[in-house]
Amino acid sequence: MSVKKYIQDNQEKFLNELIDLLKIPSVSADPKFKDDVFAAAEFVRSSLEKAGADNVELCQTAGYPIVYGEKIINPELPTVLVYGHYDVQPADPYELWDSPPFEPVIKKTERHPEGAIFARGSADDKGQFYMHVKAFEAMMSNDELPCNIKFMIEGEEEVGSEHLDIFVKENKEKLKADVVLVSDTHMISLENPSVTVGLRGLAYMQVEVTGPNRDLHSGTYGGAVANPINILCKMIASLQDENNHITIPGFYDKVETYADDYRKALNDAPFDLEAYKKELDINDVHGEAGYSTIERVGIRPTLDVNGIWGGYTGEGAKTVLPSKAYAKISMRLVPNQDHKEISRLFEEHFKAIAPASVKVKVTPHHGGQAAVVSTETPGYRAADLAIKEAFGKKAIPTREGGSIPICSLFQKELGLDPILLGFGLDTDALHSPNEHYGVKNYYMGIETIALFFKYFKEEASK
Amino acid sequence: MSVKKYIQDNQEKFLNELIDLLKIPSVSADPKFKDDVFAAAEFVRSSLEKAGADNVELCQTAGYPIVYGEKIINPELPTVLVYGHYDVQPADPYELWDSPPFEPVIKKTERHPEGAIFARGSADDKGQFYMHVKAFEAMMSNDELPCNIKFMIEGEEEVGSEHLDIFVKENKEKLKADVVLVSDTHMISLENPSVTVGLRGLAYMQVEVTGPNRDLHSGTYGGAVANPINILCKMIASLQDENNHITIPGFYDKVETYADDYRKALNDAPFDLEAYKKELDINDVHGEAGYSTIERVGIRPTLDVNGIWGGYTGEGAKTVLPSKAYAKISMRLVPNQDHKEISRLFEEHFKAIAPASVKVKVTPHHGGQAAVVSTETPGYRAADLAIKEAFGKKAIPTREGGSIPICSLFQKELGLDPILLGFGLDTDALHSPNEHYGVKNYYMGIETIALFFKYFKEEASK
Numbered sequence: 001m002s003v004k005k006y007i008q009d010n011q012e013k014f015l016n017e018l019i020d021l022l023k024i025p026s027v028s029a030d031p032k033f034k035d036d037v038f039a040a041a042e043f044v045r046s047s048l049e050k051a052g053a054d055n056v057e058l059c060q061t062a063g064y065p066i067v068y069g070e071k072i073i074n075p076e077l078p079t080v081l082v083y084g085h086y087d088v089q090p091a092d093p094y095e096l097w098d099s100p101p102f103e104p105v106i107k108k109t110e111r112h113p114e115g116a117i118f119a120r121g122s123a124d125d126k127g128q129f130y131m132h133v134k135a136f137e138a139m140m141s142n143d144e145l146p147c148n149i150k151f152m153i154e155g156e157e158e159v160g161s162e163h164l165d166i167f168v169k170e171n172k173e174k175l176k177a178d179v180v181l182v183s184d185t186h187m188i189s190l191e192n193p194s195v196t197v198g199l200r201g202l203a204y205m206q207v208e209v210t211g212p213n214r215d216l217h218s219g220t221y222g223g224a225v226a227n228p229i230n231i232l233c234k235m236i237a238s239l240q241d242e243n244n245h246i247t248i249p250g251f252y253d254k255v256e257t258y259a260d261d262y263r264k265a266l267n268d269a270p271f272d273l274e275a276y277k278k279e280l281d282i283n284d285v286h287g288e289a290g291y292s293t294i295e296r297v298g299i300r301p302t303l304d305v306n307g308i309w310g311g312y313t314g315e316g317a318k319t320v321l322p323s324k325a326y327a328k329i330s331m332r333l334v335p336n337q338d339h340k341e342i343s344r345l346f347e348e349h350f351k352a353i354a355p356a357s358v359k360v361k362v363t364p365h366h367g368g369q370a371a372v373v374s375t376e377t378p379g380y381r382a383a384d385l386a387i388k389e390a391f392g393k394k395a396i397p398t399r400e401g402g403s404i405p406i407c408s409l410f411q412k413e414l415g416l417d418p419i420l421l422g423f424g425l426d427t428d429a430l431h432s433p434n435e436h437y438g439v440k441n442y443y444m445g446i447e448t449i450a451l452f453f454k455y456f457k458e459e460a461s462k
Numbered sequence: 463m464s465v466k467k468y469i470q471d472n473q474e475k476f477l478n479e480l481i482d483l484l485k486i487p488s489v490s491a492d493p494k495f496k497d498d499v500f501a502a503a504e505f506v507r508s509s510l511e512k513a514g515a516d517n518v519e520l521c522q523t524a525g526y527p528i529v530y531g532e533k534i535i536n537p538e539l540p541t542v543l544v545y546g547h548y549d550v551q552p553a554d555p556y557e558l559w560d561s562p563p564f565e566p567v568i569k570k571t572e573r574h575p576e577g578a579i580f581a582r583g584s585a586d587d588k589g590q591f592y593m594h595v596k597a598f599e600a601m602m603s604n605d606e607l608p609c610n611i612k613f614m615i616e617g618e619e620e621v622g623s624e625h626l627d628i629f630v631k632e633n634k635e636k637l638k639a640d641v642v643l644v645s646d647t648h649m650i651s652l653e654n655p656s657v658t659v660g661l662r663g664l665a666y667m668q669v670e671v672t673g674p675n676r677d678l679h680s681g682t683y684g685g686a687v688a689n690p691i692n693i694l695c696k697m698i699a700s701l702q703d704e705n706n707h708i709t710i711p712g713f714y715d716k717v718e719t720y721a722d723d724y725r726k727a728l729n730d731a732p733f734d735l736e737a738y739k740k741e742l743d744i745n746d747v748h749g750e751a752g753y754s755t756i757e758r759v760g761i762r763p764t765l766d767v768n769g770i771w772g773g774y775t776g777e778g779a780k781t782v783l784p785s786k787a788y789a790k791i792s793m794r795l796v797p798n799q800d801h802k803e804i805s806r807l808f809e810e811h812f813k814a815i816a817p818a819s820v821k822v823k824v825t826p827h828h829g830g831q832a833a834v835v836s837t838e839t840p841g842y843r844a845a846d847l848a849i850k851e852a853f854g855k856k857a858i859p860t861r862e863g864g865s866i867p868i869c870s871l872f873q874k875e876l877g878l879d880p881i882l883l884g885f886g887l888d889t890d891a892l893h894s895p896n897e898h899y900g901v902k903n904y905y906m907g908i909e910t911i912a913l914f915f916k917y918f919k920e921e922a923s924k
Contacts (some may be wrong), residue, residue: 219864402681
């Protein structure tokens with residue numbers, strides 16, 4: 001297939017283009033990077049145009065623009081809608097990066113012997129959505145695009161995709177397609193290629209606990225006036241019992257329980273607990289009693305404090321009894337748990353457990369629904385066949401702990417099951433310092449995506 | 463008494479000098495204010511000289527200098543050693559100050575109808591130790607200094623007085639005196655003048671909890687890997703039970719229990735709980751079961767988190783499972799509790815309760831012993847008589863929750879009971895934004911201190 005040759009002949013060019021994109025610090029969570037986020041959108045727009053897309057445009061929203069482009073070769077043929085995001089997570093703490101987060105470097109690692117690109121966004125999601133742009137370019141240059149294609153690349157995935165939600169609801173006709181293809185997940189390994197068939201939902205809250213109306217001297221008032229940090233710690237601690245079950249009333253009401261054979265199949269996926277602990281430098285894993293590590297991240301909901309702050313955090317010692325303490329708390333949800341309902345249950349419970357000596361404020365940040373993908377669709381079969389041809393192995397269906405809230409949006413609004421064809425590894429340090437993406441994963445991904453189009457045309461017309 | 467007239471004639475001058483001293487941001491905890499701390503030392507040195515002290519010097523230490531000065535009018539007469547500190551607490555959070563912390567302004571308040579000086583250090587302790595310099599000036603200018611006087615003003619009180627400790631041990635002869643006089647505490651009110659006869663000790667710790675070796679994506683790892691913030695909250699919460707008793711084994715072993723009549727006397731001191739709650743804008747007080755608010759801050763030990771931080775604390779949402787979480791935790795101690803032993807008990811316990819899934823580091827910051835002052839000494843009687851003449855009322859002996867670790871140092875090394883003749887109010891916002899000190903308290907203090915010298919000469923020679 002000449003597409004494959006084109007991809008191999010252009011590896012260096014494809015890599016350098018990605019590196020240029022990674023140099024743009026498009027952090028959507030932090031207003032000070034506003035111009036960079038817009039610059040990244042423009043980069044995507046122009047690369048889609050160069051690759052041969054029609055009607056390329058920056059669809060303005062109340063937030064960051066959504067980049068749209070399409071190539072309709074024949075209305076009779078099936079249409080693939082490609083989704084990705086050009087925004088990235090904040091890079092802090094910067095001091096923990098071995099190289100600056102927005103100055104990409106290629107280094108070999110144990111899991112990436114052929115080298116990986118180290119930069120914020122390399123795996124999540126610039127390195128992954130850009131594979132689709134390059135696969136598209138390869139198919140176009142060889143007049144071998146088998147289906148129609150539509151691109152929808154947004155800039156607010158890391159902050160809740162609020163405006164994408166509106167955009168999709170208002171543009172159902174424009175986005176009409178037969179499948180949504182998303183590369184924003186990871187596979188077990190290049191030796192054990194997998195396709196994600198489940199994602200968790202998310203409910204992200206911020207809480208504020210107020211004690212006295214001002215910071216106080218901990219000597220003069222300590223012991224007599226509620227310390228909001230001590231209280232916040234007690235409240236957070238009480239959200240999970242000694243078995244790490246979440247104690248919020250009603251939290252588990254809609255959580256699916258799975259048959260033993262399903263759980264067994266899940267646990268049969270290749271997983272080395274010792275290697276997992278070694279790689280994270282932990283003596284033990286920690287989670288809900290009665291479930292394996294794979295189940296804890298795959299089919300069970302969680303509650304994590306993503307950030308906490310209050311009082312004096314500077315150099316030295318300050319004997320203060322602070323007025324306020326804060327925390328960012330997020331819950332990963334499983335299918336049937338509605339993030340809005342869970343947010344409400346959290347808020348009610350968190351206020352209910354506050355002692356009279358403090359005041360509590362709860363602010364839901366953003367959320368998204370969990371998603372489960374059927375393996376019985378033309379899209380999944382096409383992904384399976386593409387992987388078999390590219391990797392010489394059948395894909396393992398897996399549940400992933402992360403959330404891509406818009407998946408459930410596509411199912412609800414467009415009636416489309418997303419195909420989560422990701423090529424990252426769980427060790428790629430997504431959302432962490434030293435995020436990286438394997439160079440080989442990048443090239444293999446481009447090839448596999450091109451193959452997906454070939455097989456999807458066949459499967460969709462069966 | 464012409465000293466009194468001199469003080470009244472020079473009120474404006476005394477106030478302006480204090481304002482100049484308050485403009486120096488001598489924050490000892492933060493290295494970036496190093497030059498300012500030295501500048502404050504120099505200010506004290508020159509003001510002692512101007513007031514008429516001999517042998518004034520900056521005694522260098524491995525940290526900030528101790529300002530010494532003396533006036534020996536007759537070796538046969540009793541000698542008063544005045545202690546104070548020219549360093550101040552950090553001023554952050556700056557945004558909560560109504561006026562810049564190092565640009566003093568005078569404003570009226572409910573409790574200071576004649577105005578108060580708003581500035582960091584106004585009450586703790588610049589405004590209070592400087593009263594001694596001015597009282598000394600007044601007595602000198604009228605040739606009415608009744609006793610010998612020695613000044614020892616340090617610059618590290620807010621960070622543990624580490625080098626004062628060494629200085630005192632090495633200069634026992636130089637510091638030889640009959641009493642130590644300290645104004646670094648508060649009284650109930652100008653209508654109910656009191657003298658502090660008890661102070662709590664302090665053990666200040668910093669803890670670090672480490673989970674995985676890097677920040678992780680809370681979706682990919684959440685629920686399976688220990689989150690150091692959740693764990694830290696659970697550990698901190700477990701340090702106090704449902705009655706707010708501290709759970710560290712051995713913590714209470716040496717805590718004195720008091721007879722009912724002693725506790726009754728303590729609770730007879732004027733105290734308005736409703737006004738206390740109103741002033742702090744809290745719906746309820748919060749502390750150890752079985753004790754009143756006065757007892758909770760006076761005769762019982764405490765455990766307060768003074769600061770906590772970990773994970774993402776910036777704008778917006780970041781779904782991170784952090785590698786580390788930190789807290790600054792301090793315990794106020796009562797007589798007989800040794801701060802070194804308590805620090806050790808804390809460290810042992812905190813490490814013991816950590817689950818295998820995390821690593822814990824505990825660093826003792828600094829500490830000090832509690833102090834109890836006898837009311838049966840010439841020093842206390844002199845303070846009592848001085849207050850009676852200045853305020854027209856007998857002084858109420860009180861226990862104060864704060865710590866002046868060097869008090870026990872004076873008792874141990876110099877064999878001297880410190881007289882804690884403070885003129886601040888508990889509402890002066892020590893260690894808080896908008897710290898202030900009553901202008902009338904300042905003037906009354908200078909008068910009372912001059913009277914103390916008159917009466918101490920009489921009492922000491924009885």
